[in-house]
Amino acid sequence: PSVCVVGLGYIGLPTAAVIARAGCRVLGLDVSQKVVDTINRGEIHIEEVDLDGLVQGVVARGLLSASVEVAPADVFVIAVPTPFGKDHAPDISYVLAAARTIAPVLKAGDVVILESTSPVGTTEQMRDLIAELRPDLRIPQSGPALPARETPDISIAYCPERVLPGRILEELTNNDRSIGGITPRCARKALAFYKRFVRGECVTTDARSAEMTKLVENAYRDVNIAFANELSIVADRMGLDVWEVIRLANRHPRVNILSPGPGVGGHCIAVDPWFIVHSAPEETPLIRTARGVNDGKMHHVVAKAEALVEAHPEARVACLGLAFKANIDDFRESPARFVASRLARKLGSRMSVVEPYAAELPIEFTDTGVTQIDIDEALEECDILIVLVDHDVFRVVPLAERADKLVYDTRGIWADQPRVVREDEAKLALA
Ligand code: SAJ
Numbered sequence: 001p002s003v004c005v006v007g008l009g010y011i012g013l014p015t016a017a018v019i020a021r022a023g024c025r026v027l028g029l030d031v032s033q034k035v036v037d038t039i040n041r042g043e044i045h046i047e048e049v050d051l052d053g054l055v056q057g058v059v060a061r062g063l064l065s066a067s068v069e070v071a072p073a074d075v076f077v078i079a080v081p082t083p084f085g086k087d088h089a090p091d092i093s094y095v096l097a098a099a100r101t102i103a104p105v106l107k108a109g110d111v112v113i114l115e116s117t118s119p120v121g122t123t124e125q126m127r128d129l130i131a132e133l134r135p136d137l138r139i140p141q142s143g144p145a146l147p148a149r150e151t152p153d154i155s156i157a158y159c160p161e162r163v164l165p166g167r168i169l170e171e172l173t174n175n176d177r178s179i180g181g182i183t184p185r186c187a188r189k190a191l192a193f194y195k196r197f198v199r200g201e202c203v204t205t206d207a208r209s210a211e212m213t214k215l216v217e218n219a220y221r222d223v224n225i226a227f228a229n230e231l232s233i234v235a236d237r238m239g240l241d242v243w244e245v246i247r248l249a250n251r252h253p254r255v256n257i258l259s260p261g262p263g264v265g266g267h268c269i270a271v272d273p274w275f276i277v278h279s280a281p282e283e284t285p286l287i288r289t290a291r292g293v294n295d296g297k298m299h300h301v302v303a304k305a306e307a308l309v310e311a312h313p314e315a316r317v318a319c320l321g322l323a324f325k326a327n328i329d330d331f332r333e334s335p336a337r338f339v340a341s342r343l344a345r346k347l348g349s350r351m352s353v354v355e356p357y358a359a360e361l362p363i364e365f366t367d368t369g370v371t372q373i374d375i376d377e378a379l380e381e382c383d384i385l386i387v388l389v390d391h392d393v394f395r396v397v398p399l400a401e402r403a404d405k406l407v408y409d410t411r412g413i414w415a416d417q418p419r420v421v422r423e424d425e426a427k428l429a430l431a
Contacts, residue, residue, distance in 0.1 A: 027073060321354070
């Protein structure tokens, strides 16, 4: 089939490339002419492992091209952003805009699949909009199937992406997929499409269940990280090493505590739980509290780091990492960046940042006096090391090279290092 992928961002572009690699002719649609031009040159505008070579290959073979203009296709895959607006209300306007864009070129037999993370009911809203815009087409209705002779012209389904940044290409092919049809027939049509390029198992369900599944996956992770973050704050208060406690507890066959950190970043885990809370505000005290715990952890880390640097006014300070997680160059919604920029305002030229994945420091560090140095310079020049991201390049620094440093390791990468800041030290510092 010919395929049109709407939205060529972190999910859309890799998805378009993987579908093209499976031999389908793919048109990628984006609102940005610049993005379209970049892709048509066989280049990419985002960083993702092995994506450059793949896109170059499928563009060169004529299997993938990009455009700002929609064209007819057999399958439409929508992968546009669904941010939240005021009061954490989900904003599905990009999804509806995508439906408006494709509606004029839809024809009988087409399959429309929504992949964007969406509040429950979005696929039906998209269906209603298409029905309104194209009264000439028979659009599938939820509920009991139509009589056979009234088979709808269009199939509509929801199939969330669930890939991990940094492993997108691998997970796009190998992860299982939940495919939720507006009707069972819609789900089967979408299933046949995913079977072309997904090696993982494809499980069919209804659209609303598939929508909720995606939100639940990320809320589950958020709640579990919140548990770890809360433990780390409790351990600070009790003067315990949280890493030691977690390591020991995880030896229990049915316990698997995640890792505390400076907070939860990225564009999914800190966002998606709000979609559930917004749909059921009264019934979601746990999910809402978890969000609060994870956001609160950033402030806890700032306070603790400030106490440490204030206790050592002569010390030079290095913050290690700005990315939202390990080994990637994505600095948006990053708790590490939040903490470092708060400290920068206070410390100015006393502070440096080590971030091997950034060519230069983000805008908020301009005029603060903070410099960017590499890890070796930090080990030579700085007395206090504040670990904010667990990049592998930091992890491999041996104890001997940091033995004379004061370390605040928010990620536990140096949990072997006995000189983590304890509550008693912080109290001393505050006194
Ligand atoms: N984090 C911790 N402790 C942990 C694990 C993560 O503090 O033990 C932090 C990370 O440092 C980061 C944030 O949480 O700041 C999120 O990182 P992540 O690696 O857990 O997830 P993302 O945001 O990169 O990708 C998630 C994935 N969802 C799940 O694992 C349930 C991915 O599979 C989804 O496709 C993606 O969200 C998405 O697009 O929704």
